[in-house]
Amino acid sequence: MNTIISLISLAVLFGSMLSGFAIFRLTGMRLMPHFIVLILAFVFTLISMVISNSIVFYISIVLQILAPITICGTICNILKTQFQNSGIYSAHLGFMGMLLILAIGNFLIN
Amino acid sequence: MIREISVKGLRSPELLVASVLNKMKDGLLVIDTDGEHQIKPIKDIASKMNYKVEVENNTVKIHVGKIEASKSINVVGATCPGPIIMVSDILEKMEVGELLEIIASKNALTDLTEGLKGIGHEILSVEELEDGNYKILVKKGEKKEEGPASVNIDEVFIINTTGTGNAERAYSTFMMADIAQKMKLKPTIFLMLDGASLAQKGECDKVKHPVFPKLSELVKGVLNSGVKIYVCELSAEFRGINQKNLEEGFEIAGAPTFFNYLSKPNVRPVWL
Numbered sequence: 001m002n003t004i005i006s007l008i009s010l011a012v013l014f015g016s017m018l019s020g021f022a023i024f025r026l027t028g029m030r031l032m033p034h035f036i037v038l039i040l041a042f043v044f045t046l047i048s049m050v051i052s053n054s055i056v057f058y059i060s061i062v063l064q065i066l067a068p069i070t071i072c073g074t075i076c077n078i079l080k081t082q083f084q085n086s087g088i089y090s091a092h093l094g095f096m097g098m099l100l101i102l103a104i105g106n107f108l109i110n
Numbered sequence: 111m112i113r114e115i116s117v118k119g120l121r122s123p124e125l126l127v128a129s130v131l132n133k134m135k136d137g138l139l140v141i142d143t144d145g146e147h148q149i150k151p152i153k154d155i156a157s158k159m160n161y162k163v164e165v166e167n168n169t170v171k172i173h174v175g176k177i178e179a180s181k182s183i184n185v186v187g188a189t190c191p192g193p194i195i196m197v198s199d200i201l202e203k204m205e206v207g208e209l210l211e212i213i214a215s216k217n218a219l220t221d222l223t224e225g226l227k228g229i230g231h232e233i234l235s236v237e238e239l240e241d242g243n244y245k246i247l248v249k250k251g252e253k254k255e256e257g258p259a260s261v262n263i264d265e266v267f268i269i270n271t272t273g274t275g276n277a278e279r280a281y282s283t284f285m286m287a288d289i290a291q292k293m294k295l296k297p298t299i300f301l302m303l304d305g306a307s308l309a310q311k312g313e314c315d316k317v318k319h320p321v322f323p324k325l326s327e328l329v330k331g332v333l334n335s336g337v338k339i340y341v342c343e344l345s346a347e348f349r350g351i352n353q354k355n356l357e358e359g360f361e362i363a364g365a366p367t368f369f370n371y372l373s374k375p376n377v378r379p380v381w382l
Contacts, residue, residue, distance in 0.1 A: 028277025028319040081307035081349040082275040 002057075005106040006049050009064055009099060013042040016067070016095040023092055034070040041067050041099075057110070064103035068096040111137035112177070112209075112234070112249065117152070118144050124151040127172075131159055136175030138234055143168050164235065173235060177247060179211035180204065185222075186215045186243050190343040190364025193218040194225045197248075201231065204250050209234070212246040216353065217343055217362045219244050225366025228373060261375040265296040268380045273307035274317050274325070279382045280308060281319065284328040286380060287337050299332070300368060301360075302342035305382075309341040309360045310351050333359040340367055 016038055024035055041063035048057040075093065079086055115130060117123035123143065130139060143149055145168055152170050156163045162173040183200055185193040197212055204210065214222055223233050226248055234247040268290075270283040283305075287297040301308050308314060308329075317325035333339065340363035346352065356362065371377055 026276055026278075027274070028281070028317050028325075030277070030316065030318075078275055081310060081313070081351070082273045082304040084304040085272065085275045088275070 002106060002110055003049060005102055005109065006045055006060070009060075009102045009106065010042065010045045010049065012095050012099050012102065013038065013045060013064070013067075016092060016099065017042060019092040019095060023089060026088065031071065031074055034067065034074075037063055037067045037070050058107075061103050061107050064099055064106075068100045071096060112140060113137065114140040114142070116142040117148055118142060120148070122151070123148045124155040127152050128155050128159075131156070131161065131172065131174060134174045136177065138177050139172040139174060141170040141172070143170060171234065177209065177234070179209040179247060181208075182211035182213070184213040185218055186213055188218065189347065190218070190221060191366065194221055194364075194366040197222060197226065198229070201226075201229075201248070201250050206250050206252055208250050210248045210250065212248060213239070214244050214246060216242065216244065218364075219246070220340065220361055220363040221343075221366040222246055224363070224370045228366070228370035263376055263378045264294070265298065265371075265374065265377040266290045266380055267371045267377050268297055268299045268382065270299065270301050270305035270308065270382045271303040272382065273301075273304035274313055275304060275307070277317050277319055277325070280314075280317060280325055281322055281328065283308075283382050284325070284332045286382075287332045288328070288335075291335055291337070297332075297337050298371060299337060299339045300342070300363075300371070301339065302345045302368070304345075306341050306345035306349055306351060309339075309346065309357050310349070311355045311357050314357070329357075329359075342368070 020035055020038060024031060041060060044056060044060035044063055048060045075089065078089065113130065113134065115126070117126055120126060127141060141152060143152065149165055149170055153163050153165070156172045164171040181200060181204065183197060185196050188196060193214055197210070201210060212222060219236070223236060223246065227233060230251045232249040232251050234249055237245045239245055268283055268286055270279060272279045274280050283299060287299055290297040314326040314329050315324065339360045341351070341356070341360050343362050343364040346362055353362070372379055
């Protein structure tokens with residue numbers, strides 16, 4: 001079950017990296033901490049699926065939870081002041097919401 | 111009472127001005143001059159007599175006591191486009207040449223002065239009151255019918271509608287203003303819709319592309335060179351931006367200012 005959830009998380013993370021890159025370019029290379037956490041979460045999730053190590057697994061869960069949190073401040077301000085363009089961010093926001101629930105679920109089921 | 115005289119061609123215009131001022135008890139003296147060499151002695155004589163002087167292009171206005179307006183209106187608290195509509199309705203019913211006194215807040219100041227000038231009225235004076243509001247004195251005028259004529263484009267009106275969410279357009283807005291100045295074109299920036307986000311205090315500080323300087327540095331440079339940056343009042347309100355969190359140097363304006371610029375024949379709009 002954990003492997004299936006991790007696989008879905010991995011897919012969501014990869015989708016987030018692609019949608020996030022578009023935003024990263026659009027906003028003039030802002031949100032660097034968020035994208036670093038996102039890439040690390042992808043790498044650790046991938047490793048946790050290949051090797052059976054609980055430390056790597058928990059690190060991947062922590063990074064999956066951190067990724068949506070690191071975007072909060074900026075995205076809240078963007079949604080407050082630049083809502084005409086909020087459609088551009090919606091795909092990435094959707095992925096972040098899914099990732100958070102998947103990470104918590106994966107942790108609780110384990 | 112408003113008296114209008116012309117001192118064009120006179121060697122010592124201050125003599126005529128002093129003579130007229132001595133006879134005036136109140137009102138406004140509007141003097142049409144040839145230029146700076148006539149304006150300076152006129153300003154000196156008016157200052158000696160303790161009168162307030164305003165200079166606009168080659169016209170000198172000397173305030174002699176209080177000017178009685180035919181009507182007055184208070185538009186404090188009204189947001190764009192309320193003030194200009196309320197004032198236009200009153201002016202519509204007045205005769206050409208009659209005076210209207212308007213009490214307005216800072217938010218509506220630019221809209222009223224720019225908008226009313228654009229419609230053909232004359233702004234006689236703008237005075238800041240103790241409560242932070244403004245008293246504007248307007249003389250009703252007539253819109254001149256202008257025939258087609260060739261005009262030199264010497265101003266650009268740069269309109270940003272995307273804000274910091276689109277860094278490239280945000281950078282372009284201020285870079286274009288800088289380039290326009292170097293090309294002897296007078297730039298004016300208008301921020302509307304998401305573009306209003308650029309006016310929020312500290313927002314431009316957050317934008318830094320690796321190749322370019324911080325956006326806030328570009329903004330400062332443009333402001334220091336005298337470029338006007340207006341922020342649409344409606345867009346600002348939608349985004350919770352007001353005088354308290356407005357970036358220094360930015361001015362809140364509205365639809366009348368926007369349309370006044372767009373209707374000028376020497377202005378070319380640039381949409382970003």
